[in-house]
Amino acid sequence: MIPTQLRQELEQRVAKAITPREAAVDVMKGLQRHYGWLTDEAVADAALLLGLSPLQVEELATFYEMIYRRPVGRVVVHVCDSISCWAMGGETLLRHLEQRLGIAAGATTADNAVTLLPCCCLGNCGNGPALMIGDRLFGPVSPEQAAAIIAGHRESR
Amino acid sequence: MIKLIIDNIPVEVPEGTTVLEAAQSVDIPIPHFCWHPALGKAGACRVCAVKMLDGPVKGVQMSCMLPAQDGMVVSTTDDEAMAMRKSVIEWLMINHPHDCPVCDEGGECQLQDFTIAGGHGIRRYDGKKRTYNNQYLGEFIEHEMNRCIQCYRCSRFYQEYAGGADFGAMGRAAIVYFGRQDDGPLQSPFSGNLVDICPTGVFTDKTARFRARYWDYDMAPSVCPHCSLGCNTVPMARYRELLKTTARRNDHVNGWFICDKGRFSNAGVNTPERPRQALVDGKPVSLDEALDALATLLGEFLELHGPDSLAIVGSTRMDLAGNIMAARLREMLGAGTLCLFNDTDRAELTGKAVSLLTTENSASQEDVRSADLVVLVGCDLLDEAPMMALAVRQAWRSGARVYAIAPHPALLPEGEGTQPPLSPGERVAEGRVRGPLPFKFEYIASLADVPLAETKRPVIICGTSRQGLEALKNIQSAFALPFTKGGSGGISSSIETANPPQSPFDKGGLQPEPKLAFILDGPNAFGCAELARQHHGVALSAALADGRIKGIISFEADLHHELPQGIAVLAAADWRPTGLVARAGVVLPTTAWVEQEGIYINNEGRAQRFKKVMNPGLPIKGLTPELHPPRVHGIDAPGGDVAPSARLIALLMQRLGEAVVDEPLSGPWKALKDLDATGAGVIINQREQA
Numbered sequence: 001m002i003p004t005q006l007r008q009e010l011e012q013r014v015a016k017a018i019t020p021r022e023a024a025v026d027v028m029k030g031l032q033r034h035y036g037w038l039t040d041e042a043v044a045d046a047a048l049l050l051g052l053s054p055l056q057v058e059e060l061a062t063f064y065e066m067i068y069r070r071p072v073g074r075v076v077v078h079v080c081d082s083i084s085c086w087a088m089g090g091e092t093l094l095r096h097l098e099q100r101l102g103i104a105a106g107a108t109t110a111d112n113a114v115t116l117l118p119c120c121c122l123g124n125c126g127n128g129p130a131l132m133i134g135d136r137l138f139g140p141v142s143p144e145q146a147a148a149i150i151a152g153h154r155e156s157r
Numbered sequence: 158m159i160k161l162i163i164d165n166i167p168v169e170v171p172e173g174t175t176v177l178e179a180a181q182s183v184d185i186p187i188p189h190f191c192w193h194p195a196l197g198k199a200g201a202c203r204v205c206a207v208k209m210l211d212g213p214v215k216g217v218q219m220s221c222m223l224p225a226q227d228g229m230v231v232s233t234t235d236d237e238a239m240a241m242r243k244s245v246i247e248w249l250m251i252n253h254p255h256d257c258p259v260c261d262e263g264g265e266c267q268l269q270d271f272t273i274a275g276g277h278g279i280r281r282y283d284g285k286k287r288t289y290n291n292q293y294l295g296e297f298i299e300h301e302m303n304r305c306i307q308c309y310r311c312s313r314f315y316q317e318y319a320g321g322a323d324f325g326a327m328g329r330a331a332i333v334y335f336g337r338q339d340d341g342p343l344q345s346p347f348s349g350n351l352v353d354i355c356p357t358g359v360f361t362d363k364t365a366r367f368r369a370r371y372w373d374y375d376m377a378p379s380v381c382p383h384c385s386l387g388c389n390t391v392p393m394a395r396y397r398e399l400l401k402t403t404a405r406r407n408d409h410v411n412g413w414f415i416c417d418k419g420r421f422s423n424a425g426v427n428t429p430e431r432p433r434q435a436l437v438d439g440k441p442v443s444l445d446e447a448l449d450a451l452a453t454l455l456g457e458f459l460e461l462h463g464p465d466s467l468a469i470v471g472s473t474r475m476d477l478a479g480n481i482m483a484a485r486l487r488e489m490l491g492a493g494t495l496c497l498f499n500d501t502d503r504a505e506l507t508g509k510a511v512s513l514l515t516t517e518n519s520a521s522q523e524d525v526r527s528a529d530l531v532v533l534v535g536c537d538l539l540d541e542a543p544m545m546a547l548a549v550r551q552a553w554r555s556g557a558r559v560y561a562i563a564p565h566p567a568l569l570p571e572g573e574g575t576q577p578p579l580s581p582g583e584r585v586a587e588g589r590v591r592g593p594l595p596f597k598f599e600y601i602a603s604l605a606d607v608p609l610a611e612t613k614r615p616v617i618i619c620g621t622s623r624q625g626l627e628a629l630k631n632i633q634s635a636f637a638l639p640f641t642k643g644g645s646g647g648i649s650s651s652i653e654t655a656n657p658p659q660s661p662f663d664k665g666g667l668q669p670e671p672k673l674a675f676i677l678d679g680p681n682a683f684g685c686a687e688l689a690r691q692h693h694g695v696a697l698s699a700a701l702a703d704g705r706i707k708g709i710i711s712f713e714a715d716l717h718h719e720l721p722q723g724i725a726v727l728a729a730a731d732w733r734p735t736g737l738v739a740r741a742g743v744v745l746p747t748t749a750w751v752e753q754e755g756i757y758i759n760n761e762g763r764a765q766r767f768k769k770v771m772n773p774g775l776p777i778k779g780l781t782p783e784l785h786p787p788r789v790h791g792i793d794a795p796g797g798d799v800a801p802s803a804r805l806i807a808l809l810m811q812r813l814g815e816a817v818v819d820e821p822l823s824g825p826w827k828a829l830k831d832l833d834a835t836g837a838g839v840i841i842n843q844r845e846q847a
Binding site for chain 1: 316322323324325326327328329330334337338
């Protein structure tokens with residue numbers, strides 16, 4: 001069950017949209033903020049709110065890489081693995097962070113603090129290699145800078 | 158018109174045609190996966206590449222995405238385009254398993270064809286292939302996702318064309334998955350079409366899994382007998398077993414698709430319960446002996462009770478020739494009663510519906526698909542004629558408004574999405590729970606409330622229920638259709654009157670007259686109504702109520718009510734194990750529709766021929782070694798001593814003394830003699846028949 005206030009907020013968002021589907025991303029993001037990730041329950045909630053079938057929500061949820069259909073850590077680090085960042089050392093950056101955090105790309109640290117996700121693309125090609133945490137873009141970042149940025153986020157949470 | 162040149166051939170096509178379609182119009186094939194005539198383009202597969210040599214666009218282009226324009230010079234054989242197509246196919250094949258030998262699609266696989274045609278023969282990629290877990294999609298469709306080439310045809314058909322919401326495309330990039338959220342039967346009543354439209358073997362017919370290859374099948378153009386719409390099919394059989402049914406394109410009728418009821422109702426043809434042995438008083442005899450016995454029995458019966466006491470019962474599920482011969486048999490016997498319908502309501506309503514239809518106002522499924530306004534009156538489309546619901550959806554998708562006439566406010570379900578006669582949760586064929594109609598509609602009180610003023614192509618779809626009958630009267634008053642002499646049981650003959658009532662649509666020609674579509678009861682209901690009119694048929698219930706009937710001979714008839722015990726069933730001819738067959742003195746096993754040639758006249762009055770698909774006989778599968786191979790010499794297969802009803806009646810008439818028995822398609826039906834099974838069919842015009 002989601003809190004009444006959140007439900008009302010999301011219902012208002014859907015009501016404002018010309019077609020309910022248009023509000024799908026906002027609804028999914030709202031639910032993700034509440035649950036921490038888009039749980040199966042959240043998919044069902046979203047379907048009810050949007051007047052879509054759960055499958056239709058699932059189609060959208062699995063399309064967007066910043067909608068998480070599995071549990072994630074408190075900090076989610078998206079490291080760009082697209083071509084521009086790759087050319088600027090994105091691969092090295094990702095390997096370095098894997099080592100530093102002691103996890104493989106796609107995994108979450110044991111203390112549930114950091115999830116490391118490769119992604120494509122952050123639209124920050126001019127500043128490769130790039131990474132993103134929450135709504136903040138960083139780049140170009142060296143492996144050391146990246147580690148420091150992540151450490152900063154880890155503490156603030 | 159747009160003029161362009163494709164492979165040195167000048168082509169002229171209407172505006173909006175794609176280069177791919179333009180090439181097809183002059184029989185130049187261009188490989189394609191994502192493009193489908195009924196679904197349009199998606200630009201997902203990249204395999205239809207052509208080279209534009211001159212004109213407004215240059216270079217290698219996707220022919221399915223490119224509208225034909227004046228001055229284009231297109232080459233499908235250019236080296237660059239060929240190289241591109243070859244590379245694309247190689248790339249599509251990278252993850253495709255090498256399981257063609259155990260894949261049901263093998264031999265009828267577009268991916269196989271285009272891989273060979275594209276010149277990709279040797280695999281260079283030796284890396285790991287992407288793999289998926291398959292889902293259980295119900296008892297009818299097998300899922301094998303590893304074969305997928307991401308053309309999106311399935312999800313586009315399922316959600317956009319058919320309005321299903323429980324199946325779609327999930328994921329992105331290299332991990333796109335086509336399936337349901339969880340395992341479970343597909344909910345759409347049109348899900349079987351996934352088998353037809355998938356260009357490879359992701360979706361195959363589970364009911365015929367591992368049974369035969371494409372080249373093994375007995376196949377012929379046929380017509381679906383499971384409702385009155387007459388959708389075109391290709392049934393596929395092997396070893397005297399009807400294995401599966403696929404859709405056959407007919408742009409006027411079903412387009413490219415059929416419903417699951419039509420696709421998966423094959424078991425009745427193969428069932429061991431089916432009558433295959435002629436019986437006289439329960440004793441097995443040959444078909445000839447049974448006919449001899451029936452001729453004798455009939456002679457005695459007529460002598461004892463007189464000709465008035467005999468009813469000859471035809472059926473709306475029997476083909477036209479059988480019903481014509483039933484009518485001729487009655488004529489020959491001098492009296493008796495011809496019953497092609499069970500009850501008076503049905504006979505009356507079907508007769509009225511048929512009398513209202515003319516060549517001009519009869520709506521085909523294509524007319525429904527292109528309508529800009531649809532009114533539903535007293536029909537339950539998903540139960541009675543599922544493909545009509547799909548046709549209405551296409552109209553609705555193009556912007557048509559859909560209205561349903563509500564019978565009475567008290568009968569309306571709460572909220573929207575279902576229509577009056579439809580109770581949610583009701584089971585329908587194939588064990589599915591009937592879902593909502595695949596389009597949105599509004600309830601209105603009467604036809605007078607329909608905003609016809611701005612419509613150009615309105616269609617009214619009407620059921621043959623009591624509600625429909627009431628609404629027909631409303632149609633009469635609302636539109637002043639030529640529907641004045643609706644008599645009891647008989648057929649309205651007003652259509653033949655010299656001065657039909659003035660229609661409001663004639664005045665000034667502002668509004669088009671709405672086209673009409675009736676949902677009838679049975680694949681040949683229209684033909685039976687027409688025969689009943691020509692031969693003064695009486696509904697069986699009315700004939701029995703009369704009290705004179707002492708015995709009946711039935712041909713492929715289903716009775717809704719138990720026949721009174723006092724009525725003797727002299728003979729029953731059928732391929733289905735009906736109650737009448739169980740009671741009959743003489744049992745005459747007949748061929749099923751796939752085992753004979755015949756004609757059904759569908760709900761719009763379109764006569765369509767179906768060809769013989771397979772030889773009759775017990776399916777080899779299931780025969781014990783004692784029965785197969787047969788130990789007795791003979792021409793027929795075991796269980797193959799059966800004949801079409803029309804043939805049985807002709808043989809009976811010979812035995813009763815008719816010197817020359819005319820073939821069924823003579824007299825008023827002569828025009829149908831040369832009907833082509835692969836054409837569009839012929840609309841029967843009652844005025845010409847009269």
